[in-house]
Amino acid sequence: MTIEPRLLADAINPEKVITLRFQARAGTDSDFTLKLDLQLPGEGISAVFGASGSGKTTLLRCVAGLAPVLSGSIVVNNETWHDTGVSLPAHQRPVGYVFQEASLFEHLSTAANLDFAEKRAKRFGGRVASPIDRNQIVELMGIGRLLQRRPAQLSGGERQRVAIARALLINPRLLLMDEPLAALDAGHKQEILPYLEKLHREIQIPVLYVTHSVDEVSRLADQLLVLQEGEVLVSGPVGPVLSGLRLGDEAGAVLEGRLQARDEQWKLALFRFAGGELWVRDRGQPLQSDTRVRVLARDVSLSLQPAQQSSILNSLPAMVESIEEGDEAMALVRLRLGDSVLIARVSRRSVAELGLELGMAVYAQVKSVAILR
């Protein structure tokens, strides 16, 4: 199962484009070169996804000016940061950078860490259309009561929130986040994710978000760029790209749609997407708001008839688009539902017994749906 690398050039607003067309040496101990030639939308969150050592961090460091580019160009929303004969040093690039290990100045209080950014942002002021207000950022990241503390007195999650706030205070035109949750334990991850989602909703700054977590990609990203050994495997909108990746147990589909109605008696809500409807657990989200859900391949089974006398609520008509069979017991079946895609993980034996073929009409039975946002 391969999908064509889909560049988004057609869909991209020409005024807001991030062009990454460069080569760089990836890390010190790796023997490959990072080779990029792509355009990303200059808005929303673009996740840079890949295994460790695939060149994700090098990509961010090159964009920030922290690592040398061998050749090529970096243009962000019509501003050239790097090209033949031009290379802005890091401190002249309007980026906010959030490091993996929540790096703060240990010799300064939280408030002074924020001051450090704000003072220098003012020096570069005037070039920014709508500077973000400090109080708004402190509020957004929920760090008001941490301001007088020293970094050493903060938890990992708190440190990372302060680091994000500080990166925002610089008035960046591009926010670079290098696995901001990777160094945190599960509890602190769950503590930060809502802040990142709020950030996404409330602040109009494009973000390059490096991660190797499918969960973070599905919850946060609008676009997805997948790196493998320094080269772009695929890039495009998160739904289609994610459903095309080999992710083992995490294989699945991300669907975008809206909650249409709720069933008070059974505490269910009806999620409608381009291609069908699913009953999901009602967690009290407002109706008609944009919603994103994830359906894991292992939670989808197939039948030739609509489910009868089954505990499974959701049974959707679909068409078999591709079947990926390996040597192992399980196969991945890619299903087309209108404009959307679902992935089902079934045994190879079932593929044979049901006589599944490309183009066949089947029913996808969805056992579980996770609402992402």
Add this chain to the structure above:
Amino acid sequence: MGFSPADLDAISLTLRLATVTTAILLLLGTPLAWWLATTASRWRGPVGAIVALPLVLPPTVIGFYLLILLGPRGPVGELTTVLGLGTLPFTFWGLVVGSVVYSMPFVVQPLQNAFAGIGARPLEMAATLRAGPWDRFLNVVLPMSKQGYYTAAVLGFAHTVGEFGVVLMIGGNIPGQTRVVSVQLYDHVEALDYAQAHWLAATLLVFSFVVLLLVYSLQGRAASFLARGSA
């Protein structure tokens, strides 16, 4: 009984020498230590070794070469003569030059360690927060290496106060100009004036002890601060 006027002269000269030397060393040592801490150049090893030489060489060796270098026939001596400065040996400034060389590692090494201890991350962080190179040095490197500067200043000062061999070689023994405390002490002993010698010797002993106590307690506090930070 107490310090003789000549002793007091020697003490004030010594303090003046140590102060000037320390100031010069902090200025010279900062870029040198920064280079040693951050460069990937193949000259790093040789330069580091040259800086450390005074730690192992007999002071008389350094004094001897400086005497030749700075003397009327030495290249530096010829230069200073052309510049109308005369020759440096047997003057206060000759002593300063000798002390700077001799105490160099005691200033450069603590600074180098402090700079290396900062690591690349805080500087990268500052760069992405729009801090240029000078801004980064003044507002990140200096405050973060405060401890290193205290240690460097105290050790540089104390080591200059304690020098003897280099002073004797290039400074000689001119009262009020090059006769520092350690030389004055030597004179007392030569003259079998042990009572006077005791005063100076004990003063140097107490001074050195207090200085080292200061250095170790500073470092101790830094260590416990770090332990708190990582807890």
